[in-house]
Amino acid sequence: MPKISKKGNGMPASPIRKLTPYAEQAKHEGKKVYHLNIGQPDIDTPQVMMDAIRSVDFDVWAYTQSEGTESYRTKLAEYYNRAGYNVDAGDILVTSGASEAIVIAMQSCLDPGDEVIIPEPFYANYSAFAWMSSAVIKPVLSFIETGFALPPVSEFEKLITAKTKAIFICNPNNPSGYLYSYEELVELKKLCLKYDLYLFADEAYREFCYDGNKFYSPMHLEGLDDHVIVFDSISKRYSACGARIGCFVTKNKRVLSTALKFAQARLSPGMVDQIAAEAGTDTPESYFEVVNKEYTERRDLLVQALNKMEGVFCPNPKGAFYVVARLPVDDTEKFCQWVLEKFSYDNETVMMAPAAGFYCTEGAGRDEVRLAYVLNKEDLAKAMICLEKALIEYPGRVVKGETETLKEEVRI
Amino acid sequence: MPKISKKGNGMPASPIRKLTPYAEQAKHEGKKVYHLNIGQPDIDTPQVMMDAIRSVDFDVWAYTQSEGTESYRTKLAEYYNRAGYNVDAGDILVTSGASEAIVIAMQSCLDPGDEVIIPEPFYANYSAFAWMSSAVIKPVLSFIETGFALPPVSEFEKLITAKTKAIFICNPNNPSGYLYSYEELVELKKLCLKYDLYLFADEAYREFCYDGNKFYSPMHLEGLDDHVIVFDSISKRYSACGARIGCFVTKNKRVLSTALKFAQARLSPGMVDQIAAEAGTDTPESYFEVVNKEYTERRDLLVQALNKMEGVFCPNPKGAFYVVARLPVDDTEKFCQWVLEKFSYDNETVMMAPAAGFYCTEGAGRDEVRLAYVLNKEDLAKAMICLEKALIEYPGRVVKGETETLKEEVRI
Numbered sequence: 088m089p090k091i092s093k094k095g096n097g098m099p100a101s102p103i104r105k106l107t108p109y110a111e112q113a114k115h116e117g118k119k120v121y122h123l124n125i126g127q128p129d130i131d132t133p134q135v136m137m138d139a140i141r142s143v144d145f146d147v148w149a150y151t152q153s154e155g156t157e158s159y160r161t162k163l164a165e166y167y168n169r170a171g172y173n174v175d176a177g178d179i180l181v182t183s184g185a186s187e188a189i190v191i192a193m194q195s196c197l198d199p200g201d202e203v204i205i206p207e208p209f210y211a212n213y214s215a216f217a218w219m220s221s222a223v224i225k226p227v228l229s230f231i232e233t234g235f236a237l238p239p240v241s242e243f244e245k246l247i248t249a250k251t252k253a254i255f256i257c258n259p260n261n262p263s264g265y266l267y268s269y270e271e272l273v274e275l276k277k278l279c280l281k282y283d284l285y286l287f288a289d290e291a292y293r294e295f296c297y298d299g300n301k302f303y304s305p306m307h308l309e310g311l312d313d314h315v316i317v318f319d320s321i322s323k324r325y326s327a328c329g330a331r332i333g334c335f336v337t338k339n340k341r342v343l344s345t346a347l348k349f350a351q352a353r354l355s356p357g358m359v360d361q362i363a364a365e366a367g368t369d370t371p372e373s374y375f376e377v378v379n380k381e382y383t384e385r386r387d388l389l390v391q392a393l394n395k396m397e398g399v400f401c402p403n404p405k406g407a408f409y410v411v412a413r414l415p416v417d418d419t420e421k422f423c424q425w426v427l428e429k430f431s432y433d434n435e436t437v438m439m440a441p442a443a444g445f446y447c448t449e450g451a452g453r454d455e456v457r458l459a460y461v462l463n464k465e466d467l468a469k470a471m472i473c474l475e476k477a478l479i480e481y482p483g484r485v486v487k488g489e490t491e492t493l494k495e496e497v498r499i
Numbered sequence: 500m501p502k503i504s505k506k507g508n509g510m511p512a513s514p515i516r517k518l519t520p521y522a523e524q525a526k527h528e529g530k531k532v533y534h535l536n537i538g539q540p541d542i543d544t545p546q547v548m549m550d551a552i553r554s555v556d557f558d559v560w561a562y563t564q565s566e567g568t569e570s571y572r573t574k575l576a577e578y579y580n581r582a583g584y585n586v587d588a589g590d591i592l593v594t595s596g597a598s599e600a601i602v603i604a605m606q607s608c609l610d611p612g613d614e615v616i617i618p619e620p621f622y623a624n625y626s627a628f629a630w631m632s633s634a635v636i637k638p639v640l641s642f643i644e645t646g647f648a649l650p651p652v653s654e655f656e657k658l659i660t661a662k663t664k665a666i667f668i669c670n671p672n673n674p675s676g677y678l679y680s681y682e683e684l685v686e687l688k689k690l691c692l693k694y695d696l697y698l699f700a701d702e703a704y705r706e707f708c709y710d711g712n713k714f715y716s717p718m719h720l721e722g723l724d725d726h727v728i729v730f731d732s733i734s735k736r737y738s739a740c741g742a743r744i745g746c747f748v749t750k751n752k753r754v755l756s757t758a759l760k761f762a763q764a765r766l767s768p769g770m771v772d773q774i775a776a777e778a779g780t781d782t783p784e785s786y787f788e789v790v791n792k793e794y795t796e797r798r799d800l801l802v803q804a805l806n807k808m809e810g811v812f813c814p815n816p817k818g819a820f821y822v823v824a825r826l827p828v829d830d831t832e833k834f835c836q837w838v839l840e841k842f843s844y845d846n847e848t849v850m851m852a853p854a855a856g857f858y859c860t861e862g863a864g865r866d867e868v869r870l871a872y873v874l875n876k877e878d879l880a881k882a883m884i885c886l887e888k889a890l891i892e893y894p895g896r897v898v899k900g901e902t903e904t905l906k907e908e909v910r911i
Contacts, residue, residue, distance in 0.1 A: 089664065089665075089726060091753055092607060092608055092610045093610050094606050094610055098606070098757065101763040127562055130559065132559055140553075140771060141552075148737075148738065148739040148775075150741055194510070195506070195507035195510075196501065196507065198506055199506075215764035220506070283501050328767070329562055329770030331766075331769045341500075345508070346507075348507075348627070352510075352513065352627035354596060355740070357742065357769050359552060359741070359771055
């Protein structure tokens with residue numbers, strides 16, 4: 088039998104989906120499973136997009152331009168300009184989700200062995216994308232104690248070598264929900280200018296900022312045009328994960344023309360998906376108001392419920408729809424499996440993502456889980472009851488002393 | 500300014516699109532340009548697919564399974580089984596076009612420096628996909644004199660080294676239109692078994708076989724289950740290039756589970772696109788009959804018109820919707836540009852793909868062009884008149900003696 092490549096063997100499996108067989112088994116046994124493990128929103132896709140799909144009118148379902156349709160890119164530029172980005176259609180490459188945008192950026196900017204510095208915990212698939220490009224991720228630890236704020240620039244600086252080509256942030260952050268401040272972005276700007284690095288910014292959760300906090304992008308910074316590449320997606324913004332429409336935004340023309348070669352090789356993004364995405368740019372402001380109110384309430388419910396549990400600590404994040412919580416257990420990989428396999432309360436249980444998969448530092452995040460608040464409040468509340476009961480029953484329970492002090496600091 | 504990677508700088512630009520600025524300029528000057536350069540069919544997408552799009556019914560446009568929806572893969576397996584493949588849904592991974600399937604296969608089966616043997620001329624983007632995986636293409640020349648038949652197996656064997664991991668065919672072939680015979684596939688089977696190689700088969704043009712010729716796939720061969728990976732696409736089959744739905748079919752479970760890791764990293768193929776593709780599997784047989792009759796007539800028109808031109812030779816291919824023709828010119832790259840830039844007849848001109856972009860052997864195909872017959876017969880006839888006039892006027896005209904003899908052999 089012909090061999091699998093080392094590249095194929097070493098490709099990391101998705102840690103978010105690793106527990107799926109146990110969840111399937113639990114369902115098979117008749118348990119109800121609350122899915123807090125995956126960022127698939129339950130929010131309705133905007134009506135303008137549904138209408139656009141249902142009224143498509145063409146004879147031939149043709150390729151579009153490799154960079155995306157002119158009309159969609161024009162509307163997208165208007166969307167970004169409303170957010171103060173100062174871009175035009177020519178600065179945008181439409182991609183198949185943010186995933187493709189990230190892969191194209193890594194291939195365009197990093198050679199095998201080149202390094203990209205990423206604050207961790209980070210979205211697990213970045214490891215897969217780096218692996219595909221033979222690029223190397225150098226993680227900078229951020230900490231639950233500070234709500235996963237940007238680590239001091241000195242920590243990044245320690246890691247910079249001749250091979251460092253980029254710094255990569257996700258803002259608002261998946262998995263931590265952390266929203267970077269303007270000042271933090273300015274710190275990163277200085278670093279990128281000093282060492283001539285790219286600044287990659289995954290902004291898939293741009294619309295999800297809470298408590299009146301404002302979103303800032305590296306696109307808002309002066310003098311960084313040649314350095315910034317923004318990755319974006321309509322998956323979360325319009326609850327349209329299945330549309331597979333993202334994009335790549337940069338004012339660096341050499342990067343864009345290089346990226347276009349990769350885009351041309353795969354011909355074009357989806358045509359109907361772009362039609363719907365274009366309609367999505369007309370989603371009324373009221374849609375986002377309703378959605379953000381809903382997410383804020385869910386976050387409040389989740390954060391309060393978690394911090395009420397003995398030995399649990401959860402910061403109160405300002406963005407995205409995830410939290411990373413510390414649990415009083417020996418190892419969350421074991422605990423999350425145990426919850427699905429051995430536990431139920433009222434014939435219900437909960438699926439969570441062990442946080443170790445979001446770290447590359449060995450041993451980090453072993454007592455943390457990522458929870459996505461993509462369920463309605465009633466289900467979220469029930470999931471929290473399950474979790475509380477499970478933590479009491481779990482044989483590997485370990486309580487750390489500092490947790491209660493941390494909670495005091497978080498409480499408003 | 501941060502640097503572009505070597506990977507990005509070296510990424511080959513699409514040779515099919517290279518002449519686009521000249522075509523744009525010609526249009527700008529008011530010339531009508533007949534596009535024979537790109538495989539975008541003008542055939543209507545089946546009504547069942549349009550109906551499926553227009554009646555989508557969901558609240559949340561969600562991710563599907565990374566491997567594609569169970570229901571689409573089930574229908575797709577039925578489609579393949581009607582073609583005698585003996586597969587089930589579990590042998591299929593739905594991808595974003597055949598392009599993604601090829602990239603995933605290269606990453607799963609080839610490490611940097613590993614070699615894949617491909618008969619040339621071949622679809623130009625294979626070079627891009629190999630480059631992205633740092634794999635090396637070893638071309639085996641096929642010749643216009645034999646209609647681009649499979650070169651003798653001994654020619655493949657000469658190229659096999661410890662680094663050779665796969666043989667890659669496109670059947671029916673893009674760009675040559677050549678349809679591989681059962682016997683030729685058996686020859687490749689022996690080679691793959693002898694040297695333990697993968698056999699990659701791009702079958703995007705499976706439905707386009709003419710003159711009563713039957714299509715054979717490596718999937719029809721016994722004892723090759725662990726070796727064969729088929730790449731497929733609905734782009735041409737249902738004239739749905741803009742749907743970006745392809746797939747990866749193999750009975751090798753280790754390959755499939757490796758490929759799934761790459762598929763999981765990019766989350767999912769498009770959901771609406773899969774709904775439409777699933778409906779497409781119910782396209783009535785009459786659709787293909789009408790389409791194939793139309794393409795046969797176009798091919799006949801094209802091949803006859805080309806061979807009537809002095810110094811032009813074009814084989815009569817049995818599949819796909821391309822021909823590769825030899826032209827009496829010094830260099831088709833120069834000629835194709837000249838036709839757009841300096842020539843017009845009745846204020847019309849023609850855009851063709853110089854064949855050199857489909858070869859990796861230096862200097863090969865310099866007197867050949869690829870023509871796609873994706874225009875109606877009236878336009879095709881006009882395009883042929885343009886071409887004939889252009890060949891007479893072109894200053895770099897060079898007639899080779901052997902052409903007329905070749906035509907004699909082709910004439911029915």
